[in-house]
Amino acid sequence: MPPYGEFIFGHEYAGDVVARGRTVDEFQIGDRVVVEAHMGCRRCENCIRGLYTACLNYGNRARGHRANGFTTNGGLAEYAVNHVNTLYRVPDGVSYEEATVVMTSGSPLFGLENAGGYFAGETVAVLGPGPIGLMAIQLVRALGATRVLLTGTRASRLEVGRKLGADVIIDSRATDPVPAVLEATQGKGADLVIDCAGGDETFDQSIRMAKPGGKVLLVAFYHRPVTADVSCAVRRNITIYTERGEGRTSVGRALALLAAGRLTAKPLITHRFPLGRIHEAIDVLEKRTGDPLKVVLNP
Numbered sequence: 001m002p003p004y005g006e007f008i009f010g011h012e013y014a015g016d017v018v019a020r021g022r023t024v025d026e027f028q029i030g031d032r033v034v035v036e037a038h039m040g041c042r043r044c045e046n047c048i049r050g051l052y053t054a055c056l057n058y059g060n061r062a063r064g065h066r067a068n069g070f071t072t073n074g075g076l077a078e079y080a081v082n083h084v085n086t087l088y089r090v091p092d093g094v095s096y097e098e099a100t101v102v103m104t105s106g107s108p109l110f111g112l113e114n115a116g117g118y119f120a121g122e123t124v125a126v127l128g129p130g131p132i133g134l135m136a137i138q139l140v141r142a143l144g145a146t147r148v149l150l151t152g153t154r155a156s157r158l159e160v161g162r163k164l165g166a167d168v169i170i171d172s173r174a175t176d177p178v179p180a181v182l183e184a185t186q187g188k189g190a191d192l193v194i195d196c197a198g199g200d201e202t203f204d205q206s207i208r209m210a211k212p213g214g215k216v217l218l219v220a221f222y223h224r225p226v227t228a229d230v231s232c233a234v235r236r237n238i239t240i241y242t243e244r245g246e247g248r249t250s251v252g253r254a255l256a257l258l259a260a261g262r263l264t265a266k267p268l269i270t271h272r273f274p275l276g277r278i279h280e281a282i283d284v285l286e287k288r289t290g291d292p293l294k295v296v297l298n299p
């Protein structure tokens with residue numbers, strides 16, 4: 001990322017189309033739209049292959065790459081410029097708030113696609129009941145998983161996870177989550193483990209709670225380099241997947257799931273502020289006042 005001050009941040013946003021480029025006829029003035037952050041350069045080999053969130057010109061504005069809110073102006077700018085391929089029309093009956101929050105599910109949905117995208121009858125363990133983990137629970141349910149185990153430390157978030165489809169809740173402060181997952185799966189481990197926590201130990205835990213031959217999907221960003229028993233993954237033939245951002249139009253597809261009632265965003269919105277109180281909103285997030293999940297700013 002370029003340093004703060006060179007662009008205006010905010011990568012999850014929705015709004016109205018107020019102006020169009022000369023050739024744009026996909027959208028009308030006044031359309032309600034939500035965005036995805038990444039627009040690839042459309043000239044590197046990854047973009048040509050469809051891997052635009054892993055663009056080889058990432059951050060290079062001169063070559064046309066934009067990641068709004070990360071490298072170019074995002075949702076807190078008075079007006080944001082979006083390429084048409086980063087916009088999705090918000091369906092009737094879906095609010096701006098919900099549309100904004102659904103963008104959170106773009107990354108786990110892209111990761112799940114990378115990890116095979118089909119989990120019929122499978123058991124999935126999700127580490128970390130933050131907004132991404134809570135979306136991941138719903139997404140794997142929609143993709144056929146029949147059993148979801150959720151591990152985390154904050155009781156209020158674990159409870160939201162239960163309401164959104166987790167069958168087994170494991171408080172990882174009270175109990176070691178690895179034996180707990182093994183016990184809940186008759187010693188086999190989970191078919192798929194999704195690390196949405198990014199803690200010092202969660203990558204290692206993910207490997208050790210996956211079934212031999214199973215999969216681990218890393219969605220979280222880790223705060224610092226972490227250690228893990230990687231040989232355990234090699235010995236047990238575990239495949240590790242990652243994702244970068246909300247590739248393959250995942251935001252649009254998540255929005256369709258939301259409109260169809262297969263995904264809900266409302267339980268993730270814990271705080272709302274008018275734009276004029278943005279400092280208070282950021283303070284709530286930073287100090288975790290009132291255990292925030294998603295804090296929405298409304299102009």
Ligand SMILES: [Zn+2]
Pocket residue numbers: 040041042043044045046047048052054055056057
């Ligand atoms: Zn590119």
